[in-house]
Amino acid sequence: MRRNNLIGILLLFLFCSCTGDKKANTESKTEKESNTVQNDLVQLTAEQFKNAGIQTGVAVQKEMNATLNVNGLTEAPPENVFSITVPLGGFIKKTNLIPGMMVRKGSVLASMEDQKYILLQQDYLAAKNKLKFAEADYARQKGLNLTKATSDKIFQQTESEFNQQKILLSSLAEQLRLIGLNPAALSDKNISRTIQIYAPIDAYVTKVNVNSGKYVNPADVLFELINPRKLHLSLTVLENDASRLKEGQKIICYSNKDPEKKYHATIHLITPNIEDDRSTSVHCDLENSGRELLPGTYMNATIKLENATVTALPEEALVKWEGKFYVFTDQGQYRYKMINVQPGVSTAGFTEIKSALPEKSIVLKNAYALLMKMKNGGE
Structure with missing residues (x-):
């Protein structure tokens, strides 16, 4: 009788031990999955929010002498x-x-x-x-x-x-x-x-x-x-940006081989057709092309856009991490989500935002405090 009771106690102990280990493993796995899914979110307490001095708001429309960065190829006219x-x-x-x-x-x-x-x-x-x-x-x-x-x-x-x-x-x-x-x-x-x-x-x-x-x-x-002496430059421009260009506009371009050597060009023709990838071709006359440029050379170009109305945020709203730029959107309850954006030119403390922004409040001040909290676990 005594022997049977001892065996029962041992079995009960082993069962409880296995159940506890399984529960611990499950909780660890769930926590790991949660961190993986929500690695673009940061949660603050009310006290942390107050100490960080975070301010939120929305993007504004500003007139800027913006620039458009595009690329294309040199080509010989027919x-x-x-x-x-x-x-x-x-x-x-x-x-x-x-x-x-x-x-x-x-x-x-x-x-x-x-x-x-x-x-x-x-x-x-x-x-x-x-x-x-x-x-x-x-x-x-x-x-x-x-x-x-x-x-x-x-x-x-x-x-x-x-x-x-x-x-x-x-x-x-x-x-x-x-x-x-x-x-x-x-x-x-x-x-x-x-x-x-x-x-x-x-x-x-x-x-x-x-x-x-x-x-x-x-x-x-x-x-x-x-004859390579009179080359043209064919640029690929997205649909939304093409409407901001006009014939006669000046362009500065350079090749990957020699970025310091700048070439000047003038927009000659904007193709009145949008391709399947939502882009169009802009043809430009190169003004100072030399023999070092051959047909088919890959070129980077910068186009000045005079008095363009663009979406802009304060420079403090943008943070840089691993070579990319981000902003934080307010999710409510002191939670903030980091999203990738494409910045443009900066003027008078504001930076142009080329990519679309969600319809949520954006952290306009002390965004780096959120980045430190997210990446380093700082208070």
Whole structure:
């Protein structure tokens, strides 16, 4: 009997011990989860609130000479990009171009050869000789017609053949000019199977699509050239900010490679269309771009907005933590929630707030006291 009572007491002790450990673990886990979920909240007592000197209020609308920070890419305007083609096609005889090379206007990009070039020159010289005969026959028939020694019909036929031959010769001459041959200098002694392709401008070679021995068709692009001296700047601007811009506005921009080097630009065109990401493109003329800027360079830009009405808070309302800016909103019962904001320019003790703010009172003074309490557990 006594032995049975002892066993019962031991079992009851073990049960209570297990139950207590389980309850302690549950409470610890709950407390940990609560801290994880509410790590952006801070709770004060009435005494702590009084000692911290916290003041709350709402954001105000102020007129500021604000700035807008955006980014984009440099690009060459269409009139400075050249795609080199050959109207008659042919075989590439020789080219020494590689991407990145600088070429001068009038320099040889490639030489080509084909039987079509020979036939075109042959047709031109034959048409030229026929025109001489047609012209002489026309003059003869015109004289005979004046004396009525020949009929009007024969004279009209001769005149028509003479005019048709002139049209044919003019057409063939233009075809020769298309492939870079001068019809005035062509004779039976200098017929060539080779033509030269010349650079139309001073430019950089950005694409080379051919090699020696390759046959190209009239629609094929052999090379692409870009003149980088007149670059444009294409900026990406959000929908809400685009309405604050206008053509002729001045911009200061710089590249990541050399932030100290400042470039000036002027807004040339604002695209009247909003993309799916709620942004639009703003095209600007670069005023002092040099050869160090190439098409496709990533650029940062600052745009001055004159007398813009913006949402602003006192500078004391913002706190900085780990490289980001925050404000505290009043949740009631001495509880405050920290939210991330994007600041703009600061003027006369106020800072522009670019991000949307919740419709709650905001801590305007001594916000750093809340940050210290939250991060360090200070009183």
